[in-house]
Amino acid sequence: MKQEVVVNDLVIRFSNVNGTGSASANEMFAKSIFRMGIPVTPKNIFPSNIQGLPTWYEVRVSEKGYLGRRDGIDLLVGVNPQTLKRDINSIRPGGYFVYDSSKKLHEEYIRADINYIGIPMIQLAMEHYAKPRLQQLLKNIIYVGAVVTLLDIELEVVKQVIAEQFEKKPKLIPANYQALELGVNYVKENLEYPLNIRLKRIDAVGDSIMIDGNTACALGAIYAGATLMAWYPITPSTSVAKAFETYCKKMRIDAETGKKKYAFVQAEDELAAIGMVIGGNWNGARSFTATSGAGVSLMNEFIGLSYFAEIPVVLINVERGGPSTGMPTRTQQADIISSAYASHGDTKHVLLFPSTPAECFEHTVKCFDLADRLQTTIMLISDLDLGMNNHMSPPLKWDDSQKYDLGKVLSAEDLEEMTEPFGRYLDVDGDAIPYRTIPGTHPTLGSFFTRGTSHDEYAKYSELPEVYLRNVDRLAQKWDTAKTLVPAPEFYQEESKNSIGLIFFGTTVYAAVEAMMMLKEEGIQLDAMRVKAFPFHQEVEDFIAAHEQLIVVEQNRDAQFRTLLINELELNPARLLSVLNYDGTPITAHHITKHIKNQLTATV
Amino acid sequence: MKQEVVVNDLVIRFSNVNGTGSASANEMFAKSIFRMGIPVTPKNIFPSNIQGLPTWYEVRVSEKGYLGRRDGIDLLVGVNPQTLKRDINSIRPGGYFVYDSSKKLHEEYIRADINYIGIPMIQLAMEHYAKPRLQQLLKNIIYVGAVVTLLDIELEVVKQVIAEQFEKKPKLIPANYQALELGVNYVKENLEYPLNIRLKRIDAVGDSIMIDGNTACALGAIYAGATLMAWYPITPSTSVAKAFETYCKKMRIDAETGKKKYAFVQAEDELAAIGMVIGGNWNGARSFTATSGAGVSLMNEFIGLSYFAEIPVVLINVERGGPSTGMPTRTQQADIISSAYASHGDTKHVLLFPSTPAECFEHTVKCFDLADRLQTTIMLISDLDLGMNNHMSPPLKWDDSQKYDLGKVLSAEDLEEMTEPFGRYLDVDGDAIPYRTIPGTHPTLGSFFTRGTSHDEYAKYSELPEVYLRNVDRLAQKWDTAKTLVPAPEFYQEESKNSIGLIFFGTTVYAAVEAMMMLKEEGIQLDAMRVKAFPFHQEVEDFIAAHEQLIVVEQNRDAQFRTLLINELELNPARLLSVLNYDGTPITAHHITKHIKNQLTATV
Amino acid sequence: MSYDKPKFHHPLLKKNKVGYIKTDYEGVISTLCAGCGHDSISGAIVQACYEISLEPHRLAKLSGIGCSSKTPTYFLSNSHGFNSVHGRMPSITTGANMANRDLIYLGVSGDGDTASIGMGQFVHAIRRNLNMVYIVMNNGCYGLTKGQDSATADFGSVSKAGSDNPYQAIDLAGLALELNATFVGRSFSGDKTQLVPMIKAAMAHPGFAFLDVISPCVTFNNNAGSTKSYSHVREHIESTSIFDFVPKEEEITIDYPEGESAELELFDGSKIQLSKLAPDWNPTDRFSAVNRLHASKARGQILTGLLYINTDSKDLHGKLNTVDKPLNKLTQEELCPGSEALEKVNASFR
Amino acid sequence: MSYDKPKFHHPLLKKNKVGYIKTDYEGVISTLCAGCGHDSISGAIVQACYEISLEPHRLAKLSGIGCSSKTPTYFLSNSHGFNSVHGRMPSITTGANMANRDLIYLGVSGDGDTASIGMGQFVHAIRRNLNMVYIVMNNGCYGLTKGQDSATADFGSVSKAGSDNPYQAIDLAGLALELNATFVGRSFSGDKTQLVPMIKAAMAHPGFAFLDVISPCVTFNNNAGSTKSYSHVREHIESTSIFDFVPKEEEITIDYPEGESAELELFDGSKIQLSKLAPDWNPTDRFSAVNRLHASKARGQILTGLLYINTDSKDLHGKLNTVDKPLNKLTQEELCPGSEALEKVNASFR
């Protein structure tokens, strides 16, 4: 089993029991690699439970900067007896299994084609720490020390990361250092190291940051001037709320009074959360909510109200595995159709699809501008993978000259200067977007009655067919205006050159870009487009028109995004092939290439 | 203005104020025509309010049996001052305006091209009745008497209908007769009669009945053995519940004890209503709900649970004008996409589209069989027009040899005989439908744990990707099974002969059939198909395959049904043209022919 | 369809302190049934707002869905209004209130809207002590959907169709007390003398002010046997007190008998002046109100009047400790931390 | 992932009247945190069902979503179970109960599940007097979503993160009393002596039996300052009575002091035997329970035990007057009116 040395290209998996503090140890491990200038993506695969169930932490390291998941685990640290068998079987032939050798590994776990590395983790922990909880926690640091040494990770970097982690509880640092050394020394004293797979400092991360999408969304909302967040706890969107509160406490406290320049309201459920957001935006304060899965379903009625009464709403949907409660701690892109056409009656909603934390930030800001401009619900469609995992991302950017677009809001002066009577639903500018007023603006001008029932241009109730038609036809026209305002797609070539075009969106980007490279190496050239918004920008149409055959990659069973494309762009379905991944794990480049090749052979 | 005599082909409109008892007078009028053997359709156009707002009652009479709405009002009885102008303008040139001449009609209401017929309604009423409420009520009967005479309707028939209407309050009959005679005599003594438009007894209704779709649905549920209805009031579905209760009281009381063989529960909201239905069906009692508009949106979360945990649900959606509260007393077919793909995640739901009350009955029965067989949500998609208006319909049919299909339910004996362990989500028969057990069936066998989270074949919680995939792939396969079980479409030709196929569903049938005849007379021949269910039956595919060009007629803005066809059958959108009507009034044949002709010229 | 009333301003009509005459507080002509209790409540709202010299644009009126929820079009046409969705007015009002703490929020709901579909939101608006006036126009039935029993229909009350209600009524005032609402009153649409000052006091209360107003539905629930009919209520009504609201700096004009009278000063300096009709009842002791309510109920009586007031509690803004300036008036400069701060954030993620 | 416990049947383990040993009432091994109060309640359910000789298949266990709502997998694996959606267990139980009145329905919920998203359904299940046992495993926080305050968190209670709760708690037992629930009890997961007989009595009660069980969350809400921690509850608990449940035809074994003891006979002939610790409290007088609860609360104490029982009320089936045979057992012959009747219906529409 003599192997070549592979540097900066590997996948490491930690298999743990949740509630044992492993997540934080594993995160420090990943962070250390990032600090060595090497592109890295960690993925935390956790159960829908608080303590005692299997959890995995997967770290992909890729000098080339491929940040999607990759099949084939090079090294697995397995400390969860419940999943030992499965874990060992998941290692690629020739890979390494790091286990707790405090107890002998049973015969049945022995595979001839992998390497076993025993570290007496719990034994070392028990020898050095008295309290059981401490033993449990520091066992994790012991294996980090071991793996760090095996992979030749810079120890000083790891120590620095540990020091920062415990910045607020410095008393804990020495014990952690000690545990780390226990692992390091055990390897140094007993084993060959480093392994053939190893790491080496490079300079490939530039000014990137490592951050999760939900935190970036929350920061986006703060930068966009959101003053009301109303929400209800639900995985995987809860951390948007948590981050919003955390950063508001740092950035939004009035220095003089210590009072808050924001309202953060935990609602009694999702219906109330979006109701509050509607009330807040109606009353002129930028307001938003974040939710997932069932929460979006519960918001359906209110989304229709927002559409029809034309009230801005910003809704961040961090998708998880459906249907129903489904797999709440797994990822999918499966709320596409239910979001795009949410609510009864003829409705359509604007969706933005960020791919990176930097885009989570930028698109969240955009959501607020679009919501105010278009006076309707704008949904940011993120997913668990993007929202809850740390991603290497370009830094968050804010241009201080950038001004909020608060849309068509009339001030008291505007109202007084008007020569025609104010009509809340009157299309004055031909873009199908009417002007609105905020309650309290003027003593006698501009008040109107908001309602979810059919209304005329002056917001008066009406059941007349022609009044209804004027209104809903204007809403359809507003949709066309929306197309001109949403972000344009991103392309991965200077100009379209190939007959086949790859289409993807959101977190699929990581695997898709890698897949394209893999295919290129095999001589299969594709043009590619990442869609960033629904309704589809003109450039999306143009790209599709320029390609005979299109392949849509998405992470759901029913090819929902493809349906949107066909339906909204009047495309012949025969032109659109699908690559789907919907088992709850993030899609891999290998999965894409395999299916593209299958599809292409099938259609040729 | 000399006109030909037109017999049995006219449209009469009554324009009233709601809450004045006019609806019942107008209904008796329509019923009398039906009793004369002449095909007739009344449409009640009422406001979302209890008293004092405009309401119209339109009666179309068609010897040829065209039962859709028709443009061009021949005679309008206008007793609502609020809408006088609009009403008078709606009369076709040469038509008649019957008004209350107790007060002189103002100049501005005089049109040169129509005929004015004054009846001193309120004056007559005040002369003969002392109580204001009675004056108001009987004024309606006075104009009925007048119009009956003007149109040559058989007076005895009207009297018979009145007598039946007041069967339970016979004391009221004489006053009504008297009022009727007042109207009759006023015409006889003061005016020329009958008019050139008039009626004549024929024998064109056969064994038809005049009934509204909601009552037919309720009867269907009773015949299907539904024992639990849980619902929340909402127009226009409330009358399903009302009728269910009324007929249960007649048909479902235990003769011995006087106790009820059904539970009728007014829930606290729509979420609770569908929750109860899920609980009832889970526990083996056929259970259903009926709702509209916002109610369906609120049920989204639970619909997903039904899909994923595989629990039968029967949901009757009587559509109204959307979005949001929209036009709650107007009709539309605009909940197609939101029903078909309701709830977050990858979900699809079975929809049935009845066109007539007879089908409301038959399809409701079918819904229960399908729900039990497929163990999922089955929605009956009706609309306000079908649900709340009386329609001439074939009689309701029940074959006593017909047995309920309770689907795959294991009894205690079945469980004892089984050699393999029971797996709630195990596909034993290859049709992707697993077996279920009802709580309490057996002391030790067959219990399982129902959940909306990912589960294995034995209903155990699992987050494993392969387990999840097996389950959702089986659900997709179950969808294919559904295709073979839903009702086949109806065709309007022996075999397809033309290159153009017309596609429609639900209440559009009335106007569509008439439109086809009108087009035929102009030399435009179309094949036609009425779709009865989603997913689409193989015959739907075949019909589409057999035609180059398809025209889909539907009553919503966004061509939602066309989207379903394209998406589920992978059709090239270019092949499907749309005819849309979405102003809240039922579609007319004229509207269809006009748009078909436009479309055909545009595409040629 | 709605009709604007021609507003004929008689030169002699008395202007209030802010220069408005009473008709300035009206809305479009009601389309409710003639005699509907809801219209009287609308009238009382108009009266109260006129008398306290409210500037109409300083109030936002919100409602759910139902006949009752339609009433906001029938008063205060110079105020912004929001007829939202069924049962969800409280959440919308919460959001609106968060956006601008300086307006007065008047929420109108029905018993169907509040006690059934809206129960959760009602309970939680109370829990947050949201600064609003919450009026339930309580007719014991679903008017707009044609008269079904609601959850406030009394046990044994007979419906128009003749059937007895088998369920215990939800007593919304009792519930509000149990949930620590900071202002709880009950009144009757037919008793403007009591209702008008109660609405005024509710508006002056800086927290959740709940008014359960019995409001007969003449079309569907005014029959013999109904406990929400005009005649039943008139026969069974009793009162905690004779009640008046005295705006800040106005003089108290009514003389109450010594010993039984109480004066409660509100946050803004206005006063509630009352003469107790029930000796064991103390308007600021929640449990005495619960007791009093229980006693009336046991006798089949409907207790009206102010039931409870907590003159010293924090509303939601207070609980959250938000800035004094309305959030919707904060500018980009005040809200956006700027690029420099973002650079620091970025650095913390490296 | 769930693990079936190997069930080792010791020959000497005592069988109950229906032939089951105690482990027959267990479920799969719990995946809750070690020390979670919820597990103790599961244990009490197992114990109670074993002792009253319940046939497991005669019970259906239902829940919403949350750590608490997971517990039905951890007891009674021979019963059908339903882990539904968040806050909606009551409606599902209502439907299930309508379908088969002969089973026992045990609903398990959390304080988030019941007091927030599920408030409306909770209130209306009480209003209908649905025949079920409704247990709230009350930890004052959202366990499964990592410890946010719930609506039952006490005012001023300190969270793990160190912040004071600014909202008044919803007292679910108080609420149930206000809403006329026919059986209301409160207990503590750490007090099995009280909890086990209370569960038994709740199961025997032929209507809505509500048990608010304080159940500390060791992971997120067991810190100092929390009023739902083990130590706080242990220090502040008090009881209405010493309590026992005596199944039908069994003898009463405990001797209570004369004068303070009461015996309540339930519908099925079983008895509740108790010795009052509070002299002014009468378990069948709802208002005395309200008073008692109020008094404890005022002293900062947590009152546990049976609070109120109405031994004579109609459950939903009674209110609806449904047939005795379970609706899910009625056959097509019993349900379908047949073609002849339909012909008559047709005729009435001609």
Ligand SMILES: Cc1ncc(C[n+]2csc(CCOP(=O)(O)OP(=O)(O)O)c2C)c(N)n1
């Ligand atoms: C989600 C939803 N469900 C049902 C309805 C239908 N609906 C309209 S008003 C109403 C009840 C109104 O009753 P209440 O609140 O008591 O008002 P009232 O008409 O008696 O004043 C209902 C059920 C609706 N609009 N929305």
Ligand SMILES: Cc1ncc(C[n+]2csc(CCOP(=O)(O)OP(=O)(O)O)c2C)c(N)n1
């Ligand atoms: C509609 C919906 N919203 C949110 C969630 C997320 N969620 C799961 S459990 C839970 C709270 C559970 O709290 P509680 O009922 O008190 O149970 P505990 O975990 O404390 O026992 C929430 C909000 C969900 N599953 N469904």
Ligand code: SF4
């Ligand atoms: S139906 Fe009843 S509540 Fe509605 S307007 Fe008429 S009287 Fe008022």
Ligand code: SF4
């Ligand atoms: S998080 Fe709390 S409630 Fe959930 S299992 Fe752990 S201790 Fe119990």
Ligand SMILES: [Mg+2]
């Ligand atoms: Mg009402």
Ligand SMILES: [Mg+2]
């Ligand atoms: Mg909890």
